[in-house]
Amino acid sequence: MPFIRLSLFLILIMVLAACNQQEQNNEASDKSNENQGNINENGDSSVSSGGIVAGELEATLQVERDHAIFKIKNQTEQVKELILTGKTSYEYVITNEDGETIFQKAQSKAQYEQKHPITLKQAEEVEFKLQIPKKLQQGTYSLTAILHTEPVLKAKTTFTIEKN
DSSP states (O other), X not given: OHHHHHHHHHHHHHHHHHHHHHHHHHHHHHHHHHHHHHHHHXXXXXXXXXXXXXXXXXXXXXXXXXXXXEEEEEXXXXXXXXXXXXXXXXXXXXXXXXXXXXXXXXXXXXXXXTTSOEEEOTTOEEEEEEEOOTTOOSEEEEEEEEEOBSSOEEEEEEEEEOOO
């Protein structure tokens, strides 16, 4: 009989220890998720330039012949409102290999004024078509697109002009 009691007592201790360990793991995980949420809400997180990144606004930039597409995709689980902070909605800059600005354009869109913020539901995206000037000489260029919101969203890519 004492052997059975001792066995039951040891089993009870192991079960309680396992439950306590599981509880501590859950608390650590919750704190980690809470801290990550604070970073995203404060706008201190970096914006990715490719792939799926849960919890962030993703800015991408793709060059096609005579224009580029600047996309902002909501990769968070909440609806995001992007309120424009400046006089312009977005701008883009083309620089050459030496870093000299070759072309710069700022664009303002009435539908995206502070009265009408850009609202993005989960996995929804907004895109801006950026014209690339035809006067560019043959060479490699960098294109940087900036959406003037809080936080500021940027994407950068390089492209090559080849003339025959």
